[in-house]
Structures are given as C-alpha cells and as structure tokens.
Amino acid sequence: MKLKSLLLATFFAAGLGAAHAAEGELSIGTEGEYPPWSMADAAGNVTGFDADVGNLLCAKLEMKCHFVVQAFDGLIPALKAKRFDIIISGMSITAERKKQINFSVGYAELANMFVVKKDSDLAGIKDIDTLLKALDGRTVGVQAGTTHAHFMEKRASSAVLKTYDTLDQMQIDLASGRVEAAFADASALQDFLARPDGKDFQFVDVKVQSTFDPSLGEGIGVGISQENTELKARIDKALCELIADGSIGKASQTWFKADISRPCK
Template identity: 80%
Template sequence: MKLKVLSLLAFLAAGVSSSFAAGELSIGTEGAYPPWSMADAAGNVTGFDADVGAALCAKLDRKCRFVVQAFDGLIPALKAKRFDVIISGMSITEERKKEINFSIGYAELANMFVAPKGSDLAGIKDIDTLLKSLDGKKVGVQAGTTHAHFLEKRVPGADLKTYDTLDQMQIDLATGRIDTAFADLSALQDFLAKPDGQNFQLVDVKIQSTYDSSLGEGIGVGIAQDNTALKAEIDKALCELVADGSIGKASEKWFKTDISLPCK
C-alpha cells in the first residue's frame, strides 16, 4: 500500500473522531477496484466512487478526504470511526445492515462470470445451468463481497477462492489457478481489456440483485448506525444528484452506461 495512505491510516487508527462536523467528510474506499475506485502512488483516488464522493461533498458543502482501506476492512473501520462514510461500490445487504446503516441505493451493475474461451462454462446461456456447472469448479471472488456470499449460498459445492484485491484474482485467473471468476460487469470488462484477458470471455448470463437477496439492494453509502442525521443529509443529497443527472453522468463516464437508480 502507498506510504501516504499508510501514514493516514495509522493516524486514524489512533482514535480520531468523525470530522464531518468540522466541515470535512472522510470517505473510506478500497482504491484497488477499477473503475469504481483506484488509488495512485500519491494516494489520490479516482473512479466512479471518487466522482460520487466529490459530488456528494459539493452538495453537503464539505471538503472530501478519501481514506484507502482493504474492502473487507471497510465496515470494521467505519464502526471504529476511522472515517465518516463508505463509498466503495458496496452493495446494501441485510447482513451488512446488521452492522452499519446505508443510504438509499443510488446505482446497480449486473454481476457476471468470466471464463476461458472454449471452456465448458463459456457457452452457457441460462443461470440454472451455469450454477449447476460451477459445482467442483475453482471460482474466484473478492473477499467480503456479495459475490462471495452469493456463491456460498447458491453453489456450496464450488471450490471458492477468495482474494483481497481484484488484481490478485485476475492473476490467478490468467494463470489457470482458478476456472472462473465472479464479479460485477465493470471489473470483468477491465480484465478482458488487458493482455492477460485476451483468451477469456464473459459468460452470457447477467445476474441482477433481484435474483437473490444475498446480492443486495443496489449500491449505497455506508454510514454508522447511530449517525441518523448524516444519513438524512446524504439521502437527500443523493436523491438530488440522481434527479439532476450527476450520478448518471458519472456512470456514463466510467461504465459507458447509466447505472443510477431512481430515488425511492
């Protein structure tokens, strides 16, 4: 991890309290999941999550400060008050709602598998056949994600391999250590655009969150359960950002399609 980020995390871990009241919104994000969240060597964060965070901070009249944290450590860090909110492509699920609160869902992208061209998985067209075919297969997922929970629930016979980062999963996929990988469409498109992904293809089965509750209720901002005032402010701001097209514009920029969800 970048030195700048490490120093910041060490400082936060010492017990710094929420900075929101002081005119700043600190945002926890993964920083290694393109095009959602990418951190460079200087600790600067870009991607869809960064654009959503910047738009949200502008609406709330707060200065943004991004804190890079491994995805499976985001919820514990939020609960420890190391930052104010999570904006990291995090799906709203019942399991996560037991630990933290969420804003309204503001975006959703289909989930898919990627497999080697010509493999027995590559030509499958329906979800039931696909899930049955995963039994005994080595399937890669990022640790702590809805993709991992979905496979644990739906395909207990799969040999599930979990990874801290998307890059680690892609390396094992490219070198044949796993048979397939399950992630959101944007992450897999990123892999397919690389030289290592040239001999792979998407399995033509899109799995929406409506298929199974373990995949969540769309992407939301993670908020501490006791911070109801901040949730109200964020919900209002997100509704305005969806309505004025800001979320849609950001998603068109990063995903080439509008993945924004209408405000409920």
C-alpha cells in the same frame, strides 16, 4: 491486499484517529483497487466513479472531502472504529451488512457476471441454474467480503471458492489458470477483458442481478454508522438530488459508458 494499500491505509488511519464528520469536512473510506469504481495511486489520490460520487456528494453538502484507502473486507470494521465517516466503495446494500452499519439510498445498480476462458465448456451456458450446477467441483475466484462471495457460498456451495483481497490478485490467478472462473460485477471485469492477459477470456452470457437472489443486495449505497442518523438524512437528500439532476448518471457514463444510477423511490 497490496503493500501500497496497506501503507496508505496505515498512513491515513494514523493521521485521522476517530472520525466524527467534523464541521465542513467528511472522510470517505474506499478500497482504491477496484477499477473503474475506485483507484488510488501511491500518493493516495483516488479516482474512479466512487471518487466522483464522493466529490459530487461533498460539493452538494458543502463539505470538504478526503479519502481513506482501506482493503474492502476491512471497510466496515474501520467505519465502526470511526477511522472515517462514511464508505463509498461500490458496496452493495445487504441485510447482513445492515446489521452492522446503516446505508444511504442506493445510488447505483450492478450487473454481476462470470468470466471464463473462451474455450471453456462454461462459456456457452445461457441460464443461471445450469451455470451454478456446472460449477460443482470447479475453482471460482471471488473478492473477500463481497456479495459475490456470499452468493457463491449460498448458491454454489459445491464449487471450490478461492477468495482474494483485491480484484487484481483474482485476475492474475484467472489468467494463469489457477481458477476456472471469476465472479464480480461486470464493470470491474470488463477492464480485465480489454487487457492483453484477458484476450482469451469472455463473459458467460448470464447476468446475475439482485432480483435473482437478495444476497446480491439492494443496489450500491453509502455506508454510514448506525448512530449517525442526521448524516444519513443529509446524504439521502443530496444523493436523490444528484440522481434526479443527472449528475451521478453523467459520472457513470464517464466510467461505464452507461447510466447505472439507481432512481430514488
């Protein structure tokens, strides 16, 4: 976790205390260092797809939003400690996480991919089973507390897993050769590939989706305290309306150049 995020998280947590979704106000926990999902500046201003989703949600609920920046692997503990009311931070809905918190309906769907050097022997692999076997003994970077880390621990236990607090830290190590591959959602890694330090890297042409392994989740949802059933019902209704009217799809086009919204069932 970068110092910037630590300072922001400390500042906001100290000012908030226990959050209870006060009348007309909603506090939203987000990582702030995961472009294009969530990016925070030094003043605590949050932009990105999840910021847009949060603002759309609050407008629909007729509530005022403010964002609380928190390291990703600390989001669930902070929600349980009532430092904010909900989580909107590209968080996949998984059975393991549902043991601790509740989730809204899914509002987005991810494609998870590996990035490697263009001259790597991994670069030409086309199927997931071959790729996972080829990762035996190799160092792979993932972000701590993510479904990507859980997936690698479960499906590629012979790989050497290196975890990071932030995506930036992982990408720095990838560019410097300290890890041979990085695994994250494709939209987040695309930003790295477009930068000068990512010019010698590429995606492995294997999209790893939740249909392949349930540990990758059931889409991206809003994290909510288990006891806050009334708020969950209101958020579910609002999200389904925002998905149906195309608002979330339009926001995702802005950040991903694609509609990654997940239709309500």
